[in-house]
Amino acid sequence: MIDDNNIDFITKCIHVGNGIDKETGAIRRPITMANCYRLPEDASSINWSDADQLLYTRNTSANQVYLQEKLASLEGGEDCVVLASGVSALAGVFFSFLNKESHVICSNVSYIAVYRLLNEYLPDKYGIQTSFVDTSNLEEIKKAIRPNTKLIHIETPGNPTTKISDIEEISKIVKSIGALLSVDSTFASPFLQRPLQLGADLVIHSLTKYINGHGDAMGGAVIGKKELIDKIKREAMVNLGGTISPFNAWLIMRGVVTLPLRMKQHSDTALEVAEFLESNPVVKFVAYPGLESHPQHNIAKKQMNMYSGIIAFALKADVDTHNKFINSLKLITQAVSLGHDESLIVYTGPNDERINFYPEQFREGYIRFSIGLESASDIIADLKQALKKCGLQ
Numbered sequence: 606m607i608d609d610n611n612i613d614f615i616t617k618c619i620h621v622g623n624g625i626d627k628e629t630g631a632i633r634r635p636i637t638m639a640n641c642y643r644l645p646e647d648a649s650s651i652n653w654s655d656a657d658q659l660l661y662t663r664n665t666s667a668n669q670v671y672l673q674e675k676l677a678s679l680e681g682g683e684d685c686v687v688l689a690s691g692v693s694a695l696a697g698v699f700f701s702f703l704n705k706e707s708h709v710i711c712s713n714v715s716y717i718a719v720y721r722l723l724n725e726y727l728p729d730k731y732g733i734q735t736s737f738v739d740t741s742n743l744e745e746i747k748k749a750i751r752p753n754t755k756l757i758h759i760e761t762p763g764n765p766t767t768k769i770s771d772i773e774e775i776s777k778i779v780k781s782i783g784a785l786l787s788v789d790s791t792f793a794s795p796f797l798q799r800p801l802q803l804g805a806d807l808v809i810h811s812l813t814k815y816i817n818g819h820g821d822a823m824g825g826a827v828i829g830k831k832e833l834i835d836k837i838k839r840e841a842m843v844n845l846g847g848t849i850s851p852f853n854a855w856l857i858m859r860g861v862v863t864l865p866l867r868m869k870q871h872s873d874t875a876l877e878v879a880e881f882l883e884s885n886p887v888v889k890f891v892a893y894p895g896l897e898s899h900p901q902h903n904i905a906k907k908q909m910n911m912y913s914g915i916i917a918f919a920l921k922a923d924v925d926t927h928n929k930f931i932n933s934l935k936l937i938t939q940a941v942s943l944g945h946d947e948s949l950i951v952y953t954g955p956n957d958e959r960i961n962f963y964p965e966q967f968r969e970g971y972i973r974f975s976i977g978l979e980s981a982s983d984i985i986a987d988l989k990q991a992l993k994k995c996g997l998q
């Protein structure tokens with residue numbers, strides 16, 4: 606048996622959660638596509654919401670357990686729950702830790718489903734109160750605190766602006782009021798940033814993105830202290846039903862093996878592409894945490910090992926020209942999602958409902974660019990030829 610505590614992160618990515626299959630001796634754990642498991646001889650006292658034993662796949666599956674073991678180890682947390690998507694992980698946190706008297710403080714730049722849940726559905730249906738604030742500004746967080754503040758939820762780097770919030774400083778504020786801090790760390794992955802070590806209570810990932818990394822499976826995870834994770838499993842997993850399929854858990858388990866290699870390359874290439882864009886006179890702005898011009902570059906430098914692969918930028922051009930630019934790209938694919946092996950790009954025009962929360966320069970529309978694992982020179986050549994087609998070069 607390997608000792609998880611005494612091996613490096615890159616070694617954990619390979620070994621933790623894997624094992625020899627007892628029945629066949631295969632050195633890879635198999636995919637167990639079963640809806641249920643043989644019950645013990647005396648099943649009379651089983652709690653049917655128990656997520657700790659293999660009963661029924663909505664209560665937990667074998668492949669889910671292996672992946673939970675790996676992700677808890679990578680984030681340095683006691684326990685992990687893996688769910689069907691990043692959104693089911695986020696919703697699981699909100700469902701489990703907010704009640705009808707609760708107030709939550711949330712980054713005003715966050716994943717769209719978080720905005721919908723906290724701005725609309727949970728307040729309208731259950732009377733939950735939300736303050737959306739610029740969480741890169743500690744004073745704004747302090748000002749928003751109420752006696753019933755139960756949770757502070759941040760996303761760093763934030764989707765889509767790449768805004769950085771200071772996890773360590775925010776965790777001090779959260780501790781002083783006895784609330785919980787949840788951090789959506791999807792853009793960073795555990796290779797670049799470990800929020801639990803900086804004082805966060807819960808780390809959330811869309812496994813769909815970097816952790817799987819290959820664009821072929823969806824999943825979500827929450828990592829933290831066992832008592833918090835148990836509550837999510839009991840309340841939100843078994844009884845809301847956002848269970849991951851064993852096949853997706855297996856695919857993600859396979860994807861995560863190469864996470865360190867991929868994150869290094871995503872980060873190196875993204876910095877090169879960001880520098881190319883920033884030096885180009887037809888580019889209106891570039892937001893990338895690795896650039897010194899990024900407003901929170903110093904916080905990023907303090908809490909991240911590298912700066913990951915997402916860039917936001919815009920051209921000095923109108924909506925039609927942006928669309929023409931995107932559609933002239935040959936290698937880079939126009940699609941949502943991010944953190945895949947291939948580069949993905951999406952243009953959002955000025956009509957986004959949250960545009961007023963974004964920094965000024967985003968408000969006439971912006972491009973979110975997820976840098977893939979292609980060579981930097983091929984990516985830059987594709988950008989150049991598309992700019993040329995739009996008469997911009």
Ligand SMILES: *Cc1c(COP(=O)(O)O)cnc(C)c1O
Binds near residue numbers: 691693764812813823
């Ligand atoms: C994609 C994403 C999510 C949602 O994850 P799904 O797997 O699509 O449900 C949540 N947070 C961030 C930062 C994301 O990029």
